[in-house]
Structures are given as C-alpha cells and as structure tokens.
Amino acid sequence: MARLMELDLRGELTTAHVRLVASALGVSLRTVWSWVAVARREGRLSARIPSRVGVSADLRARLAVWGGNVAAVHRELTAEAAEAAGTPVSVPSLRALQRVVRQDLSAGERAGLKGGEAARRRFDVYGKCPPTHRNACWEGDHKRIPVRVSLDGVVVCPWVTWFIDVASKVIVGVAITPHQPARDAVLAALRTGISRTEPYGPFGGLPGRVRVDRGKDFLSKAVSRALGAFAVPVDDLPAYKPYRKGTIEALNGAVEEMLLVSLPGYTRRARPAQAYRPDLVEDLLPYPDFVKVLLDWVAWWNTEHRPAGLTNGRTPAQAWEADPAPVEDVPEERLAFFALEDDGRIRKITTNGVSWRRRAYIADWMAGHVGTRVRLRYLPHFDGRIEVFSTEGWGRHLGSAYLAEAATPDQRRALSRVRESRARALKADLKAAEKLRRTRYTAITTAAVPGRRRTETSSEARAEIVRAQAVDLAARALPDLIPPREPPAGWARPRPRPGTSCAPKRGPGTVVPADTTDTEPGSGSKE
Numbered sequence: 001m002a003r004l005m006e007l008d009l010r011g012e013l014t015t016a017h018v019r020l021v022a023s024a025l026g027v028s029l030r031t032v033w034s035w036v037a038v039a040r041r042e043g044r045l046s047a048r049i050p051s052r053v054g055v056s057a058d059l060r061a062r063l064a065v066w067g068g069n070v071a072a073v074h075r076e077l078t079a080e081a082a083e084a085a086g087t088p089v090s091v092p093s094l095r096a097l098q099r100v101v102r103q104d105l106s107a108g109e110r111a112g113l114k115g116g117e118a119a120r121r122r123f124d125v126y127g128k129c130p131p132t133h134r135n136a137c138w139e140g141d142h143k144r145i146p147v148r149v150s151l152d153g154v155v156v157c158p159w160v161t162w163f164i165d166v167a168s169k170v171i172v173g174v175a176i177t178p179h180q181p182a183r184d185a186v187l188a189a190l191r192t193g194i195s196r197t198e199p200y201g202p203f204g205g206l207p208g209r210v211r212v213d214r215g216k217d218f219l220s221k222a223v224s225r226a227l228g229a230f231a232v233p234v235d236d237l238p239a240y241k242p243y244r245k246g247t248i249e250a251l252n253g254a255v256e257e258m259l260l261v262s263l264p265g266y267t268r269r270a271r272p273a274q275a276y277r278p279d280l281v282e283d284l285l286p287y288p289d290f291v292k293v294l295l296d297w298v299a300w301w302n303t304e305h306r307p308a309g310l311t312n313g314r315t316p317a318q319a320w321e322a323d324p325a326p327v328e329d330v331p332e333e334r335l336a337f338f339a340l341e342d343d344g345r346i347r348k349i350t351t352n353g354v355s356w357r358r359r360a361y362i363a364d365w366m367a368g369h370v371g372t373r374v375r376l377r378y379l380p381h382f383d384g385r386i387e388v389f390s391t392e393g394w395g396r397h398l399g400s401a402y403l404a405e406a407a408t409p410d411q412r413r414a415l416s417r418v419r420e421s422r423a424r425a426l427k428a429d430l431k432a433a434e435k436l437r438r439t440r441y442t443a444i445t446t447a448a449v450p451g452r453r454r455t456e457t458s459s460e461a462r463a464e465i466v467r468a469q470a471v472d473l474a475a476r477a478l479p480d481l482i483p484p485r486e487p488p489a490g491w492a493r494p495r496p497r498p499g500t501s502c503a504p505k506r507g508p509g510t511v512v513p514a515d516t517t518d519t520e521p522g523s524g525s526k527e
Contacts, residue, residue: 001035001045008036055104063101068113070098117240126243129166133325137166138207139248140189140218142181145294146256148265148279151178151287157267158290160255161185162298163193163210166247168319169307170203171298176291183220184380190226191338194330203302203320205327211235211245222341222380230330259297263290337387337397340377346391348373354388354401361386361401364411364418374398 004021007013013036015029022032039045055063059073066072074094081091092100101110112120140163148155156178163173173193175185196204210232212218218234227234242249260266265284285293303317310319347354349372353362356376375395378386385402389395402411441450487493 001039004032004036005039005045008040055100059101063113068110070094070101073097121243124243126246129246132167134165134168134170134320134323135205135325135327136208137211138163138172138193138209139166139211139245140164140186141213141245141248141252142185142215143252143255144180145260146267147260147263147290148267148284149178149287149290150281150284153281155281155284156287158287159185160294161189162248162251163189164248164251165203165207165316165320168316168323169247169310170302170316170320171251172203173200174295174298176294178287182380183222184382186218186220186223187226187338187380190223191335194338195332195335196327196329197332203317205329206230207232209233209235211237213237213239213241213245226338254301255294255297259294263293337377340387341380342375342377344375346373346375353404354386356386357383359383360404362404362415363388363399363401364414365399366401367415367418368422369398 004013004017007017018032018036019029022029025032062073062076063070066076071094074091074097077091105113106123108120108123111123140161143160143162145158145160148157150156159177159179159181161175161177161181162171164171173189173191175181175189175192177185190210192200193204194206196202210227212234213236224234237244256268261269263285265279301316303315306313306315310316314322347356349366349369351370353360353366354374354376355361356378373391375389375391376386377389383403384406385400388398388401390398439452441452444450
C-alpha cells in the first residue's frame with residue numbers, strides 16, 4: 001500500500017498497478033481499490049487493529065491459582081462483579097477471555113500454568129551441542145530403578161550410577177546399589193570408567209571434564225579430590241534443568257523403555273482397574289540376577305544398539321573406534337587407591353593392630369611393626385578393609401588390613417604363620433651370632449696349647465680388619481670420654497677474685513709443677 005500511495009501522489013497510479021498487486025496478494029481488484037480509498041481518506045495503510053484488554057498480572061495470577069482453567073477464572077470474575085454493589089464492573093465474555101488468553105500466552109505458558117515446569121518445558125526449543133571427540137566430556141547421574149527385586153528375602157528397588165561419553169554415546173562406567181547411592185557409588189562408577197583393563201575395557205580413559213547436576217554425592221569432597229588429582233574439572237550444572245545434560249537423561253529414559261518395562265516387578269506397568277496386587281517375593285528377580293541383566297543390557301547398548309544421534313547408523317562401539325582422538329590412559333598402580341579417603345590422622349600399630357572407628361584391624365604384614373606410625377585410607381561407607389600407608393614422604397603403601405572380629409580362619413592362620421616365621425628367623429640369627437661369639441678349640445691328648453677348630457684365612461682376616469677400620473670411633477665415643485685440650489696461650493683467662501675460695505679449674509690432662517702451691521691469695525697455708 002505504501003508503494004501504491006506513492007504512485008497515487010505522483011499521479012502515476014493506474015489500474016494495471018492495482019491489478020498487479022491484487023494478483024500478487026491473491027485478492028480481488030475491488031478489494032485493493034477499497035484499500036486505496038481508505039488510505040486516501042484516513043491515511044491508514046494497514047487493517048484497523050481492534051482494541052482489546054490483554055492478560056494482566058492479576059489475570060495471570062488467577063490462571064495460576066485455577067491451573068490454567070479460563071472458565072473457572074471467568075466464573076470468579078463474574079461472581080466478584082455481582083457482589084460489587086453500586087460499582088458497575090464490566091466482565092468480558094468467556095469466549096473473549098479465552099481468545100485473549102490464547103493470543104497473549106504461548107502454548108508453553110498455558111501448559112506450564114496447568115502442569116508446571118515439566119509441562120512447559122515440552123514446548124521449548126533446544127539446540128544440540130556441537131560435535132566433540134571421545135572422552136571430551138562425560139555426563140553422570142543416579143537413576144532409581146522402578147523394579148522390585150529380592151535381596152535376602154527383602155524387597156528393594158535398586159539404584160544405578162553411570163557415566164556416558166557424550167560424543168560416542170558409550171556407557172563407560174556403571175555402579176549398582178540396592179539402596180540410595182552415596183559418594184562410594186560415584187567413585188566406583190568413575191573407577192570402572194577410567195580403567196580400560198579387563199573386565200572394564202576397552203572403553204574409558206581420562207575424561208576432559210565431567211558434567212553433573214548439583215547432586216551432593218557428585219559434589220562431595222571425595223569425588224572432587226579424586227578427579228582433581230588428575231586435573232579433571234567437574235561442571236556443576238543448575239538444578240532441575242535436565243536438558244543441560246541431555247545425553248544421560250536420554251539414557252535414563254531408554255533403559256526404562258527398552259529393558260525395565262519387561263522385567264517382573266516393574267512398578268509402573270499398566271494394570272487393570274481392579275485392586276493393585278504387587279508381585280510376590282518369590283516371583284521377583286534375585287538381586288544378583290538383576291545386576292547381571294542390567295550389565296548385559298549395558299553391553300548390548302555399547303556393541304549392538306544404534307542410537308539416532310550417531311552418524312551412518314553406527315553403534316557406540318563403532319563410533320568409539322572410528323574416533324581418531326587419542327585416549328589418555330591411567331596406570332593401574334595409580335588407580336589402585338583412586339576411590340579411597342584419608343581422615344588425616346596419624347595412628348600407631350599396636351599389639352591389637354590398628355584402631356579405626358573403635359575397631360581393630362589386623363594383617364599378616366603387621367607382625368614385627370608394633371609402634372610404627374601410619375596413616376589410613378578407606379572406601380566410603382565400607383569398613384571391612386582399610387589400606388595402611390607410612391607417614392614418611394608421600395606415604396608408602398604398607399598393605400591392607402582387615403577387621404579383626406570378622407577375620408576369616410585363613411587370614412588368622414596367615415598371621416600366625418608370619419609370626420612363627422619371624423620367630424624362627426630370629427632364632428636362627430641368634431644361633432648364628434652365638435656361634436660367632438664363642439671360640440671353640442680342638443680336643444688334645446697331650447700337654448700342648450689347643451688350636452682353634454676353625455682356621456681363618458688371610459682374606460677373611462683382611463675383611464675383618466677393613467670392617468673394624470670403617471667404624472667411626474669418634475661417633476661412638478661419649479662426649480666426656482676425651483678431655484678437652486688446653487686453650488691457646490693468647491686467649492684471655494679468668495682470674496679468681498680476691499676473697500673467693502675458687503681456684504682455677506684444670507683439665508684432666510693439666511700438669512701441675514711439684515713446687516707450685518694451690519692456695520688462695522693471702523691464706524699462706526699449703527694444701
């Protein structure tokens with residue numbers, strides 16, 4: 001219309017121009033001429049926008065109260081208008097109110113008023129993360145398994161803690177617990193993910209970074225210290241935003257749709273309208289069988305499943321092998337104590353072993369080390385075994401120790417064997433020393449000097465002399481064994497004061513002349 005009005009002002013507007021615009025917009029020639037007439041008369045180049053009342057803050061609050069029910073809000077407004085005496089209040093019709101809500105509020109906002117944040121999030125648009133290489137980023141999470149399993153006659157719902165590689169969709173580490181997991185499950189899953197030796201490989205290595213969602217177990221000091229030792233940062237994502245780690249959230253949904261729904265004891269299965277009857281304990285999977293089923297599914301996911309996010313229909317294993325990015329492996333000796341915690345205290349080995357949390361821990365290697373100062377490291381939430389380190393330098397690993405009260409007969413027999421072997425070794429050393437200490441002579445039958453039973457060779461005698469000369473006698477001497485020498489003559493010496501009975505002290509080696517008297521000044525008497 002702006003172009004047509006410019007032509008009209010210059011007097012160049014013709015029917016051909018109007019017909020061309022009508023054909024382009026798909027309207028009749030009469031309609032375009034009517035628009036031109038309105039523009040000439042009112043100066044308006046677009047359709048008139050009807051005046052209406054938008055969704056105010058008060059109306060949004062009422063919609064939130066009624067869960068997005070526009071009809072309920074309209075009834076409330078009508079009732080308030082009827083109760084307002086003497087003040088006329090205009091209430092829009094239900095259709096007008098519904099139209100205003102539909103025009104001013106998006107589909108996501110209307111769904112959020114009705115179903116909350118989770119419903120609103122379904123209408124959001126999310127972009128995909130840029131492609132990266134393997135081990136560039138891992139995502140970790142806990143998931144409660146909605147499957148009832150039997151553990152020692154008790155029904156439990158297990159939890160799984162796992163980590164997935166974002167680039168290749170490979171599940172690198174898994175840990176399963178029969179209860180809500182703690183930091184020990186996180187450390188165990190990370191340990192299986194980093195190690196590439198059997199039975200954990202071939203996937204794994206050291207990740208570039210790890211993303212978690214503010215879980216207190218993931219953000220514990222033990223996890224931060226374990227990953228910080230390898231300079232691996234942990235990204236603390238905002239809470240209640242699962243789309244920030246969509247790869248692990250997609251895995252949580254996939255395991256339920258592909259595996260858990262088919263297992264006995266699944267708690268979210270669709271059931272008939274009759275009363276709910278849970279499965280009997282004897283019909284449920286035993287806990288070890290469930291763990292095997294879940295680990296088999298993880299192996300199937302890595303080697304046979306073809307996720308939609310991978311190119312060319314690859315499996316996660318194929319995507320991992322095709323990635324040329326190098327894998328940074330960690331030696332097993334550095335991973336041996338990856339998941340251990342240290343309380344920072346120094347303890348001593350006593351005759352009862354090492355005391356930790358008011359319990360005694362013993363081991364066969366402790367025999368002969370009573371009094372040694374040590375430090376302890378242990379797995380979180382597990383007190384069956386501890387690792388003992390020395391306090392010197394960076395802490396040398398001395399060995400493992402087990403709970404004395406729960407020691408097996410084999411462990412106790414091993415400790416007894418070590419004690420007996422140490423006793424036999426000491427007895428043999430003492431016998432050898434006794435033989436060296438005593439000199440034995442040959443038996444004689446005549447009046448002669450007896451000879452030694454063992455004749456020393458010249459080489460043995462020279463070796464004994466060298467050993468004797470190597471001993472630092474001055475280091476073994478007592479401080480007062482050798483008397484001090486006389487001070488040089490040029491040194492100033494203290495002189496006794498008049499009237500004192502103190503004579504100058506002489507060293508043990510000082511020679512006193514025979515004609516010298518040791519008297520005090522003015523006494524005139526000899527000692």
